[in-house]
Amino acid sequence: MKLKKLTVLSSDEISTINSASVELLSTIGIKIDSPSARQLFKKNGAEVNDNDLFIKIPEPLIKEKLKKAPNSFKLHGPDGKFNFEVNTTSTQYATIGTPVKIYDPSKKSGVRKTVLADTIKQIRIVDSLKNINCSHIDVWPNDVNYLSLHAHCIYQWVHNTRKPYGLGCLGRLASQDMMNMASIIVGGEDELIKNARFIGFMNPTSPLYLPQLMTNGLEVFAKYKQPTIIAPEALAGATAPVTLAGLLTQINAEIIGGIVLAQLFNTGAPVFFGTVSTITDMKSGNAALGSIETGLITTAIAQLARFYNIPSRGPGGITDSKVLDVQCGFERLQTLLVAAQAGVNYITCAGTYEETLVEALELLVIDDELADITKRLIEGINVNEETIALDVIEKVASSSKKGVNYLSEAHTRKFMHKELYIPMLIDRNRRSTWRKKGSKDIIGRAKDKVEKILQSFNPPDVDNEIENKLLDYIKEVESRTLENYKKAEGISTGSVSLPGADITIKDE
Amino acid sequence: MTLEDKLKELISEWDEDGLKELCSTSIESKEAKPSELLKIIGKIMQFIGKQFEDEEIFLPDLIGSANIVKNVIDDILDPAIRQSGESKETLGRIVIGTVEGDVHSIGKDLVGSFLFSNGFEIYNLGEEVSAATFVDKAEEVGAQIIGLSSLITMSMGFQREVIKELNSRGLREKYKVIIGGSPTSSEYADEIGADGWADDAIEAVMLVKKLLGLN
Numbered sequence: 001m002k003l004k005k006l007t008v009l010s011s012d013e014i015s016t017i018n019s020a021s022v023e024l025l026s027t028i029g030i031k032i033d034s035p036s037a038r039q040l041f042k043k044n045g046a047e048v049n050d051n052d053l054f055i056k057i058p059e060p061l062i063k064e065k066l067k068k069a070p071n072s073f074k075l076h077g078p079d080g081k082f083n084f085e086v087n088t089t090s091t092q093y094a095t096i097g098t099p100v101k102i103y104d105p106s107k108k109s110g111v112r113k114t115v116l117a118d119t120i121k122q123i124r125i126v127d128s129l130k131n132i133n134c135s136h137i138d139v140w141p142n143d144v145n146y147l148s149l150h151a152h153c154i155y156q157w158v159h160n161t162r163k164p165y166g167l168g169c170l171g172r173l174a175s176q177d178m179m180n181m182a183s184i185i186v187g188g189e190d191e192l193i194k195n196a197r198f199i200g201f202m203n204p205t206s207p208l209y210l211p212q213l214m215t216n217g218l219e220v221f222a223k224y225k226q227p228t229i230i231a232p233e234a235l236a237g238a239t240a241p242v243t244l245a246g247l248l249t250q251i252n253a254e255i256i257g258g259i260v261l262a263q264l265f266n267t268g269a270p271v272f273f274g275t276v277s278t279i280t281d282m283k284s285g286n287a288a289l290g291s292i293e294t295g296l297i298t299t300a301i302a303q304l305a306r307f308y309n310i311p312s313r314g315p316g317g318i319t320d321s322k323v324l325d326v327q328c329g330f331e332r333l334q335t336l337l338v339a340a341q342a343g344v345n346y347i348t349c350a351g352t353y354e355e356t357l358v359e360a361l362e363l364l365v366i367d368d369e370l371a372d373i374t375k376r377l378i379e380g381i382n383v384n385e386e387t388i389a390l391d392v393i394e395k396v397a398s399s400s401k402k403g404v405n406y407l408s409e410a411h412t413r414k415f416m417h418k419e420l421y422i423p424m425l426i427d428r429n430r431r432s433t434w435r436k437k438g439s440k441d442i443i444g445r446a447k448d449k450v451e452k453i454l455q456s457f458n459p460p461d462v463d464n465e466i467e468n469k470l471l472d473y474i475k476e477v478e479s480r481t482l483e484n485y486k487k488a489e490g491i492s493t494g495s496v497s498l499p500g501a502d503i504t505i506k507d508e
Numbered sequence: 509m510t511l512e513d514k515l516k517e518l519i520s521e522w523d524e525d526g527l528k529e530l531c532s533t534s535i536e537s538k539e540a541k542p543s544e545l546l547k548i549i550g551k552i553m554q555f556i557g558k559q560f561e562d563e564e565i566f567l568p569d570l571i572g573s574a575n576i577v578k579n580v581i582d583d584i585l586d587p588a589i590r591q592s593g594e595s596k597e598t599l600g601r602i603v604i605g606t607v608e609g610d611v612h613s614i615g616k617d618l619v620g621s622f623l624f625s626n627g628f629e630i631y632n633l634g635e636e637v638s639a640a641t642f643v644d645k646a647e648e649v650g651a652q653i654i655g656l657s658s659l660i661t662m663s664m665g666f667q668r669e670v671i672k673e674l675n676s677r678g679l680r681e682k683y684k685v686i687i688g689g690s691p692t693s694s695e696y697a698d699e700i701g702a703d704g705w706a707d708d709a710i711e712a713v714m715l716v717k718k719l720l721g722l723n
Contacts, residue, residue: 405617407571407572407614408568409572413522413568416568430690
């Protein structure tokens with residue numbers, strides 16, 4: 001049978017947490033500083049306080065809107081050929097993180113600042129991996145002006161991968177740029193809305209706050225039906241109660257608040273029921289993403305997501321280590337195995353270490369292999385007449401030959417790929433063979449694979465007309481000032497017109 | 509589909525009956541001479557060997573394909589070559605086996621399959637092979653090389669027995685003796701007076717080529 005799902009909450013405990021989160025949302029509420037979002041809640045029957053900015057969401061509205069979130073949706077690559085489905089029963093693997101540095105053993109510190117060339121390499125490697133299906137502007141191009149960074153990254157996306165892309169819901173203006181550029185690439189807004197290309201990332205701020213920049217971006221992503229990950233990074237003991245049940249109650253309310261808002265923006269907007277919550281390290285005050293408690297929280301969120309029938313997202317393959325050492329290895333497998341066993345539908349953070357602040361392309365290809373290992377574990381042991389193989393045992397064992405074995409049996413060949421995971425980076429050679437192959441550790445072997453992928457990479461073709469339109473669009477984005485962005489987000493007085501943003505919101 | 513493609517498909521599918529039939533009909537219809545078929549099959553096995561070396565296919569794929577090809581050569585191609593009076597091209601004849609006191613076969617079979625896929629004619633004598641049997645067989649088939657395998661430390665000593673047997677019959681200079689297996693080493697090969705040691709199948713091919721002056 002297949003492996004049973006890992007669970008940490010009984011069905012009664014799920015109900016208890018759900019009730020407590022609903023009570024929290026309907027009596028205390030959640031802070032929303034966007035006036036238009038508050039207005040939308042007010043119109044739909046929520047009690048809005050314009051002084052403390054808290055909105056209290058009545059239980060019926062929560063229930064109704066949670067039901068509107070779809071339980072499956074598809075993501076497509078730029079040309080629409082590559083696609084995968086996210087649903088409440090399968091598992092997809094992806095990146096996500098905020099690496100501003102990258103592994104570089106030639107530097108004394110072991111790391112250096114990331115640049116656009118690294119961003120491109122990461123996108124290309126994800127494109128060629130078997131299991132990691134989406135890159136999420138993980139590798140931060142420090143050599144690009146941050147105000148136009150999203151535009152440059154989308155330009156690199158279409159030039160370097162066939163897979164979908166992830167971006168932060170970083171405000172209305174930047175998010176609208178993302179939709180406009182994607183529309184140029186895919187041949188119009190209708191196609192973009194019909195076949196999503198982007199995954200947005202919307203972080204509630206714990207405790208109980210949906211910040212304006214994020215809700216502005218969420219509105220745009222919801223309008224264009226691009227799936228958004230609603231994922232608080234609450235820290236038990238610092239930004240949430242130290243008790244994991246308390247943290248879960250709070251982040252459940254935060255996620256529900258974000259999902260209800262997404263459905264108010266556009267009914268049926270696809271969302272992930274997400275988490276990247278963990279505990280506070282009580283020695284340093286830091287987040288402890290590689291901790292086993294991260295796994296407990298992620299598992300509980302996967303259960304709550306199933307309770308609401310919405311696809312879940314959680315971190316796996318995540319570590320707090322500063323070097324590629326044993327801690328880096330066991331924390332990434334520990335968090336990955338737990339997330340996979342918990343049945344998380346979208347497992348993220350491949351390729352990162354040091355709390356996702358640093359990228360190693362070597363880890364990215366290793367994580368692709370770890371994804372295979374977790375898949376094998378989940379498959380469990382298949383018991384039937386053919387796998388019991390009585391006839392094969394009889395044939396081989398009763399052979400008159402002396403050195404009998406199963407290696408050249410058709411049965412072995414038929415089942416070896418199903419029953420055995422054959423790793424490509426893990427070393428199982430004898431010492432002498434390993435030595436002959438250069439005495440490399442797994443990082444060395446992964447480096448070889450990274451180089452091989454990058455050397456043989458074949459970039460997709462981009463139509464000339466699309467290319468010119470994108471370059472023009474980037475020029476327009478580059479001409480903006482910080483003040484332009486502030487105005488667009490309603491953070492500053494005055495206003496700025498949004499290029500192309502004239503799609504109507506389908507509001508109930 | 510060319511004859512080579514058809515042969516390749518049957519070999520990679522382990523279709524021994526299909527392969528035998530195709531070889532027989534090709535010879536009968538004079539589409540290909542037996543020696544030509546042997547050459548094509550040799551080329552295919554070399555391709556399969558390369559795939560194994562590059563980790564594109566795995567142990568069972570290599571050993572299984574080599575096994576059925578060996579049967580087809582023994583049952584169809586060799587008799588046909590003898591009948592036609594053609595001479596058989598080979599890089600060399602090698603007798604291999606696991607020495608007395610040891611029933612382990614996997615490493616030895618892998619070495620045999622890999623040598624075979626690289627164009628050598630292999631006489632795999634199996635396991636627990638006595639020193640006399642090694643020498644008798646080498647004499648019988650006109651081998652150039654005798655390959656001795658042992659996995660357990662206790663059986664290593666029997667590798668020396670084969671060399672003693674050659675010496676006692678005055679045949680030592682006639683054959684190159686190579687050894688392999690987990691507990692063995694190049695130092696051990698020197699110690700017992702063998703001509704070479706290989707660490708794995710890939711190295712074994714290089715060693716044999718070197719000993720036969722094929723490089």
